[in-house]
Amino acid sequence: MPVTRLISRMRAAMRPRRPRPVILMYHRVAVARHDPWGLAVDPERFEEQIAYVKQHRTPMSMDELVDRLRSKTLPANAIAVTFDDGYRDNLVNAKPVLARHGVPATLFLATGFINQNTPFWWDELATMILASTQAIRDQQIWPGEAVTLDWGEAERSDIAGGWRVSDEPRTARQNAYLAIWRKLQHATAEDRDVAMNTLRRHLGTAQDPLGKPMSSDEIRALLSDGLVELGAHTVTHPALTLLSRLESRREIEGSGHRCRELATKCVNGFAYPYGDMSLEVRSDVASLGFSWACSTKGGFVDGKQPDIYALPRVAVPNAPIGTLVGLATA
Numbered sequence: 192m193p194v195t196r197l198i199s200r201m202r203a204a205m206r207p208r209r210p211r212p213v214i215l216m217y218h219r220v221a222v223a224r225h226d227p228w229g230l231a232v233d234p235e236r237f238e239e240q241i242a243y244v245k246q247h248r249t250p251m252s253m254d255e256l257v258d259r260l261r262s263k264t265l266p267a268n269a270i271a272v273t274f275d276d277g278y279r280d281n282l283v284n285a286k287p288v289l290a291r292h293g294v295p296a297t298l299f300l301a302t303g304f305i306n307q308n309t310p311f312w313w314d315e316l317a318t319m320i321l322a323s324t325q326a327i328r329d330q331q332i333w334p335g336e337a338v339t340l341d342w343g344e345a346e347r348s349d350i351a352g353g354w355r356v357s358d359e360p361r362t363a364r365q366n367a368y369l370a371i372w373r374k375l376q377h378a379t380a381e382d383r384d385v386a387m388n389t390l391r392r393h394l395g396t397a398q399d400p401l402g403k404p405m406s407s408d409e410i411r412a413l414l415s416d417g418l419v420e421l422g423a424h425t426v427t428h429p430a431l432t433l434l435s436r437l438e439s440r441r442e443i444e445g446s447g448h449r450c451r452e453l454a455t456k457c458v459n460g461f462a463y464p465y466g467d468m469s470l471e472v473r474s475d476v477a478s479l480g481f482s483w484a485c486s487t488k489g490g491f492v493d494g495k496q497p498d499i500y501a502l503p504r505v506a507v508p509n510a511p512i513g514t515l516v517g518l519a520t521a
């Protein structure tokens with residue numbers, strides 16, 4: 192390569208890049224030892240991240256972001272903060288930080304879990320299996336099918352925690368977690384409850400007060416000062432494309448209805464569980480009264496030709512936010 196071209200490339204690489212609008216996706220603000228999906232951000236880290244957002248970006252609610260996208264007035268450094276599912280730690284750990292920095296947020300609520308006294312099933316399953324210290328040689332009967340729980344003493348990487356599903360599973364517990372998670376994800380809510388009760392009988396219950404879904408009173412407290420707005424996220428958190436059209440529409444409509452009962456503002460947004468959607472699902476979301484929807488597809492918002500019913504979001508890791516590609520450009 193000629194030296195002049197090399198120098199101009201180096202200059203281009205060093206030049207600050209233009210910021211682009213982005214929607215951040217959070218789930219939990221808590222310390223979680225077993226977090227195979229990487230859903231949790233430590234509270235201190237979250238405070239750093241929100242302070243960064245406030246200092247370097249223009250934070251706004253999702254409704255404002257979408258309005259300004261439509262009117263072509265969205266600033267390039269716009270940012271919106273979203274949470275999925277409805278964890279209690281959103282009220283206890285996240286809300287005070289958002290209030291301190293005056294950063295608005297949207298919570299996509301899976302409404303069938305409200306007031307539930309156990310953690311979300313995917314987290315409870317992770318704690319039950321990955322943190323299990325007992326050696327199990329047993330076979331459980333799944334509804335209609337045998338599932339083997341077969342492992343010995345806890346292995347070092349199980350005890351340490353920190354395994355992610357993006358890493359190859361290496362221990363019997365990690366393999367069992369993934370296999371059972373897949374079955375539960377595809378099960379009906381009723382079959383899942385039966386299976387979870389069977390697992391609890393053998394493995395004990397996993398307590399995590401901050402990892403439980405919020406009660407309706409806690410949701411009202413979260414929304415009380417208007418900084419957090421609600422979006423819908425289905426009732427039972429299914430992968431919508433696995434359902435019949437009728438069931439899928441019931442999930443979308445039911446969660447919208449419950450959110451509108453709880454909300455103090457209009458509920459205009461929806462987020463697809465697992466980011467799972469099809470053209471039919473998108474058109475049902477639109478016809479059931481939602482004016483925009485978020486996916487889990489990573490990336491920046493296209494300010495010129497946005498896909499309003501599949502807005503991309505960046506999953507925030509438990510790491511300095513400046514390390515997220517493209518965010519440290521403002």
Ligand SMILES: [Zn+2]
Binds near residue numbers: 464
């Ligand atoms: Zn979710």
